[in-house]
Amino acid sequence: MLRVLYLKTDINSMRKTFSGILISLITITSLAQVDPAALEKFAADYAAKHDHFTKEEVMDVLNQAEFQQEIIDKISRPAEGTMTWERYRNIFLKQGRIDAGIEFYKEHKATLERVSTDTGVPTEIILGIIGVETYFGRIKGSYKVLDALYTLGFGYSRRGKFFKSELEKFLTLSKLEELEITEVLGSYAGAMGYTQFMPSSYIAYAKSFEENGTRDLMESPEDAIASVANYLKVHRWKKGQPITSRAEMTRKITGLRKQALRPKNKVSDYTKIGFKPAEELQSDLPATMLIFDKEGKTEHWFGLYNFYVITRYNHSPLYAMAVYQLAQEIKKGFGE
Template sequence: MIFLAHISQRLSLGLALLMFGGCANQAEKPLASTQGSSTPTIQAAPSQPKKTAPTIHAQTSVGGYHANSVSGDYAGYQSVNRFIDEMVQKHGFDRAYLNGLFSQAKRKQWTLDYLAKSDKSLKSKPSQGSWSRYRAKFLDSRHINSGVSFWREHRLALQRASKQYGVPAEYILGIMAVETTFGSYVGSHRVIDALTTLSFDYQRRGEYFRGELENFLLMSRSEHINPAKPVGSFAGAMGLGQFMPSSFLEWAVDFNADGHRDLWDPEDSIGSVANYFSQHGWQPGKPVVSPLRGNLSAASNMEPGLDNLYSINSLQKAGLLPAIDCHCDDPLRLIWLRHNSNDEYLLGYPNFYVITRYNHSTHYAMAVHELAKAIKSAYSSSASR
């Protein structure tokens, strides 16, 4: 998904980090000595409420792992042993199998150190030019041209997804462009290492990641995957669209009908991103954002952000209106973008909010939106030649 060179660029997006918030606390002290492990990587994880899959018994886990107790980096972690107890009792996993698997897991000290720094940096308000800098990382020829090439190669799958889920092809591509540049880098961390580290050594968000670890083991078993093999982001996000395991279980689809949901497969990723948008309330044919018209100075006295909703009537009272009239009655959100030389205010429709369900960041959603438009324009131009 993202190289170390991309780290500050991607995590400043807040894909995973806006979800985490706060500093890494001191890790649990193991009862026996452990060896640390330090490895860089990157990513963003869709921010979801914890989803727990149904209990699954009588399925064979893949990998042949077996041990009487956990050894290696997580030897002596009482929290790991408690987690194994829960997986045995709740989902029928074999204890010796999980002991063997977690004996393979590596503690990613780099991840913990990076989160401790990045969490602090995300507490401040947007600085002058923050949107210009963010935008420049994605609105470039590499992302746009890759999108055009991917659209040509997977045109039929994109058409089918758009028809089935009501999501325009360009917005599916916008997600993949920002997340992994269409699979050019999907991450280099083993997911088992990433999720184990964040489950048992990142106390600020440990409960969330233990839920994701639980879902990852269920996903691996149901899809007959060796859980030590998949690689993804440092936060455990996977595939071209960087789904967390809970998102996989809830929204991933077998779009190529081969009997498996595979987020590293382009067709399954296309269908899964489209399904994610659809299930989160995408409104076919409706706008995403609109410029403002009227008394623009009034916008600076209003509260921007995803948590503040404005009706058309309240906007009218402030002397503001959307520059486009879609006959929408839904509440709108004020988007504040800080360019190098000026501040810009836009209105976000419900479809804009749907994009932020993938990543709770207005910058992220705007990058997806603008890339979607740019890729569509470039694709249309190339098709007309």
């Protein structure tokens, strides 16, 4: 019995030793990817600008972050940059997501209608954004936000400055909203909650639905609804104006170059060269021409100012069109 006991003790000791070696190897691998001097500078600079973290406290947070190469790999090939419109659309216009949007509407109808009235942003567009971003809260991300911002800030030179800035904002946000900084989950880019706000957007645009309440985008759908609408309102959503309209050709048009997302022309400029809106539009509305490939054919759409506002949330026209079309499908179920 004693011999067996000693054997078990030796095995437990070996396990502890092996675990310690493994943790050390992970730490060494992480540090090998990140310049320790850059971490020290970041911590010192942050502490000099803010009084809610000392340099030592910032370093303690950073030392708990894990560098993940997978995050670098994912951000290097975002879906909006690699997918066709047809494939991208098929992700977000599935019946399951539409049905989930209708259910979300029924559950939060009073909140949605109140926020829409206050901001001028249509209920269905708020739903379209939450639906595309997180499937109405079902898919909020599985990466630790700290790991994502640490990895991208110190390991992704192409946009390191931006992600270091977001890491700074995340530190500040953790104090403002009393977040557990090492536990918050989000996307591989560091976006969080129902709305998938980056830390800077969380600080700037998040709103509590209740007056003087906390801004909880992780668990509160009411705060998420208020925050999405506030984001679009601040980016100058034009109440009552259309968003987009399918463009039909009245004659063959060739050589049309890619247009800027921000409207620089008018609807009338496009009708003069042979584009006709599928529904009536004011001829003097600012417009651009959107071009999408679907089922081997080219679709043209009038992109109006409110379409451009949606692209301020995500700069991809594929994203904005998916939001719009999902919103229209959900809206059909409002009366059910």
